[in-house]
Amino acid sequence: MSVILDALRRKPAASQDDEAYARTARADAVLATLGNPRRPPERRSAVRMLLYALSALGLGFIGLSAIVLLFAPPAPAPPTPRAEARPVPPQAPSAEPAAPSATPPAPSAQPPAPSAKPPAPSAKPPAPSAKPPAPSATPPALSAKPPDDLFHLALYYQRIGDYDGAMVQYRALLERDDKNAEVHNNLGLLYQDRDQLDDAVKQFQRAIALDPAYVKAHNNLGVALLRTSRLDQAAAELGVALAGDPRNVESLVNLALVRRAQGRPADARDLLRRALTVDPHSAGSHYNLAVVADEGGDSTTAIEHYRAFLRFGTIAHGDLAAQVRARLSALGG
Numbered sequence: 187m188s189v190i191l192d193a194l195r196r197k198p199a200a201s202q203d204d205e206a207y208a209r210t211a212r213a214d215a216v217l218a219t220l221g222n223p224r225r226p227p228e229r230r231s232a233v234r235m236l237l238y239a240l241s242a243l244g245l246g247f248i249g250l251s252a253i254v255l256l257f258a259p260p261a262p263a264p265p266t267p268r269a270e271a272r273p274v275p276p277q278a279p280s281a282e283p284a285a286p287s288a289t290p291p292a293p294s295a296q297p298p299a300p301s302a303k304p305p306a307p308s309a310k311p312p313a314p315s316a317k318p319p320a321p322s323a324t325p326p327a328l329s330a331k332p333p334d335d336l337f338h339l340a341l342y343y344q345r346i347g348d349y350d351g352a353m354v355q356y357r358a359l360l361e362r363d364d365k366n367a368e369v370h371n372n373l374g375l376l377y378q379d380r381d382q383l384d385d386a387v388k389q390f391q392r393a394i395a396l397d398p399a400y401v402k403a404h405n406n407l408g409v410a411l412l413r414t415s416r417l418d419q420a421a422a423e424l425g426v427a428l429a430g431d432p433r434n435v436e437s438l439v440n441l442a443l444v445r446r447a448q449g450r451p452a453d454a455r456d457l458l459r460r461a462l463t464v465d466p467h468s469a470g471s472h473y474n475l476a477v478v479a480d481e482g483g484d485s486t487t488a489i490e491h492y493r494a495f496l497r498f499g500t501i502a503h504g505d506l507a508a509q510v511r512a513r514l515s516a517l518g519g
Contacts, residue, residue: 340372349376367397371406378410386410401430405437412444420444435461439470442478451478469499473506480513489519 340355356373359366374389390407393400404427411420424441427434442457458475461468476491492510500507 337369340369344372344376349379352376365396367393367400367403370396371400371403374403374406374410378406378413383410383414387414399430401427401434401437404430405434405440408437408440408444412440412447415447417444417448421448433464435465435468435471438464439468439474442474446474446478451482454478467498469495469503472498473510476510480517485517485519489514489517492517493519 336355336359340352340359343349343351343355353373353376356369356376359369360373363369370389370393374386374393377383377386377389387407387410390403390410393403394407397403404423408420408423408427411417411423421441421444424437424444427437428441431437438457438461442454442461445451445457446454455475455478458471458478461471462475465471472491472494476488476495479485479487479491492514495510496507496514
């Protein structure tokens with residue numbers, strides 16, 4: 187009896203399954219008729235799931251990288267290579283302008299006219315001129331800015347040949363301080379360049395009165411006195427200059443010119459040789475020694491020192507160099 191009951195209880199459950207299956211089969215038949223058959227469920231393997239996971243991670247990384255690159259600030263551009271400039275070597279500071287010197291490197295005395303024979307010992311070439319050359323220090327360039335202080339501004343004008351401008355500055359300085367010996371000395375040189383020799387002598391004497399040991403002022407006064415033919419006074423002033431500076435080549439040459447003008451060629455020759463021991467390249471010393479030797483008939487010594495003058499003085503004294511070459515040709519040198 188119980189067996190029959192159990193069979194009756196299970197039969198409705200089975201019939202329910204069969205009905206569900208029948209409904210599903212009918213639905214599948216309808217889908218197939220319409221061209222959309224139901225696909226059987228696929229079983230996804232563990233390997234395929236792993237591949238899907240890795241692909242997702244890769245796509246996420248690429249997307250994140252794209253976002254970072256999109257919003258990150260741009261990297262600075264590398265600097266353009268530039269050639270390194272060479273450092274400019276520091277220039278040596280220019281020395282302060284020295285007061286102009288009144289000593290001529292070579293007098294403007296004309297050598298004897300060319301002849302086959304040297305002139306007789308009694309023949310004398312024209313008296314040398316003691317006109318001072320331009321200042322020995324290198325003059326400032328014309329484009330250089332003039333200095334601010336009056337003294338160096340006066341020197342600036344003096345060196346570029348603007349004597350009126352220099353005169354104005356020196357006089358302005360003397361109005362402020364009349365006891366500046368250097369200003370009086372330089373003002374005397376301005377007068378001397380204009381052949382106002384009496385005014386030049388007064389300025390040099392004023393400088394010496396303010397500074398008795400001022401060697402340049404004694405030398406310049408000696409030159410001015412030589413040019414006015416006051417030979418004894420010129421010799422005295424140049425002697426004072428040499429007492430203060432025995433190796434002063436300018437004063438040695440100028441005193442030699444005085445001795446030559448006084449008719450004392452031996453003393454002149456000794457002074458010039460002394461100057462050459464101090465400065466063997468002194469063109470003025472060589473020229474004057476050649477002239478003294480030429481006047482005395484010593485052609486060998488004259489040729490030697492005329493040649494030395496051409497070596498050391500041609501550039502600075504081109505006009506005189508032409509005359510010296512002519513004289514050398516006449517002497518056979």
